[in-house]
Amino acid sequence: MMYRPGRIFLSVPHMGGHEKNYVQKAIEDNWVTTAGPNLVGFEHDICQHTNARYAVALNSGTAAIHMALRLLGVGPGDEVLCSTFTFAASANPILYLGAKPVFIDSEAETWNMCPDTLRDAIEERTNKGKKPKAILVVHLYGMPAKLKELMAVADEYGIPVVEDAAEALGSRYSGHQVGTFGQIGVFSFSDDKIITTSAGGAIITAEQELADKALFLANHANDAAPNDDHAELGYNYRLSNISAGIGRGQLEVLELRVKQRREVFNLYRSQLESIEGLAFLQEPKTSFSNRWLTTVLLPEGQQPESIRKALEEENIESRLLCKPLHLQPLFADSLYFGDGLSEKLYNRGLCLPSSSSLQEEELEKVVKTMKKLLEVV
Numbered sequence: 052m053m054y055r056p057g058r059i060f061l062s063v064p065h066m067g068g069h070e071k072n073y074v075q076k077a078i079e080d081n082w083v084t085t086a087g088p089n090l091v092g093f094e095h096d097i098c099q100h101t102n103a104r105y106a107v108a109l110n111s112g113t114a115a116i117h118m119a120l121r122l123l124g125v126g127p128g129d130e131v132l133c134s135t136f137t138f139a140a141s142a143n144p145i146l147y148l149g150a151k152p153v154f155i156d157s158e159a160e161t162w163n164m165c166p167d168t169l170r171d172a173i174e175e176r177t178n179k180g181k182k183p184k185a186i187l188v189v190h191l192y193g194m195p196a197k198l199k200e201l202m203a204v205a206d207e208y209g210i211p212v213v214e215d216a217a218e219a220l221g222s223r224y225s226g227h228q229v230g231t232f233g234q235i236g237v238f239s240f241s242d243d244k245i246i247t248t249s250a251g252g253a254i255i256t257a258e259q260e261l262a263d264k265a266l267f268l269a270n271h272a273n274d275a276a277p278n279d280d281h282a283e284l285g286y287n288y289r290l291s292n293i294s295a296g297i298g299r300g301q302l303e304v305l306e307l308r309v310k311q312r313r314e315v316f317n318l319y320r321s322q323l324e325s326i327e328g329l330a331f332l333q334e335p336k337t338s339f340s341n342r343w344l345t346t347v348l349l350p351e352g353q354q355p356e357s358i359r360k361a362l363e364e365e366n367i368e369s370r371l372l373c374k375p376l377h378l379q380p381l382f383a384d385s386l387y388f389g390d391g392l393s394e395k396l397y398n399r400g401l402c403l404p405s406s407s408s409l410q411e412e413e414l415e416k417v418v419k420t421m422k423k424l425l426e427v428v
């Protein structure tokens with residue numbers, strides 16, 4: 052992020068106050084390590100908040116996705132069904148493992164993976180003798196995907212699901228926290244997410260075997276064998292006990308941060324929804340979104356990139372919606388199933404500044420600038 056005085060950022064860290072106590076204690080007690088009480092506490096607190104049975108804290112959300120797919124046995128040549136409307140970090144780990152993403156487009160209600168398209172893709176790949184190894188469902192911008200329908204399809208064909216809930220900590224579907232529906236859920240605590248450890252991530256799961264294996268692989272697959280022989284390929288993916296201390300402080304204020312982000316969304320909606328042709332993503336009855344980022348679809352004829360640049364002129368940071376992965380050069384050879392909805396959304400949408408720490412004057416400035424740009428004042 053570019054720093055300029057008075058800049059209104061898209062999404063910044065927002066400390067709760069107790070983070071420094073946990074960090075200070077770790078330093079005083081010399082737990083400046085990748086094991087220790089903050090890690091134990093942070094994982095415990097993640098379980099408390101999400102109602103997950105096991106949590107393993109890792110050093111990024113990307114590492115957590117990589118780990119999740121590895122735990123499910125994804126390997127060279129395997130196919131993984133993945134949302135196309137997402138950030139590249141969702142799908143990069145598929146390539147790390149030598150596997151192939153098969154991209155699935157969105158449905159209009161939540162912008163996330165379409166269950167009907169998922170079924171079509173499974174049918175077609177299975178008929179070709181390439182039964183998919185896993186399904187990676189993203190809850191983009193904090194909005195829960197249609198989990199009931201998606202899980203029904205996944206269960207019908209016996210394919211495990213990883214939920215990329217990197218942006219959706221605190222979001223709920225049918226009253227349950229997202230990340231707890233699939234075999235493995237993934238969170239990110241990178242510096243622009245709803246809570247942060249500066250960099251970090253985690254997996255959650257109900258299966259002890261998976262959690263144990265994740266811990267083992269995250270620490271170089273170091274087993275207790277006296278000759279230090281390594282039988283398995285490991286990673287250096289453990290979160291530091293210092294970062295976990297920040298995470299403990301942040302989890303104390305997660306509910307407040309969700310409330311604040313939802314207030315930001317509500318303010319934008321109340322101030323901007325009268326603009327003809329401008330649309331907000333509604334929350335379906337089944338869902339409670341953390342509203343990590345407020346997104347808008349601009350009126351017909353408005354170019355998101357022009358609006359983004361014009362906001363930039365006012366020292367306001369905004370962001371285009373995700374460019375669908377099947378349209379990106381890195382994934383040009385990948386299979387894709389869908390009707391092009393994500394591309395339409397990409398061509399019409401914009402993310403507005405959504406930090407939980409936004410001040411009233413800042414929000415007013417964004418609203419005023421948007422109204423001016425869309426010529427309604």
Ligand SMILES: *Cc1c(COP(=O)(O)O)cnc(C)c1O
Binds near residue numbers: 111140141189215251
């Ligand atoms: C942030 C993010 C990731 C990656 O998390 P990092 O902690 O930055 O590695 C993965 N998927 C989505 C949807 C994200 O927003």
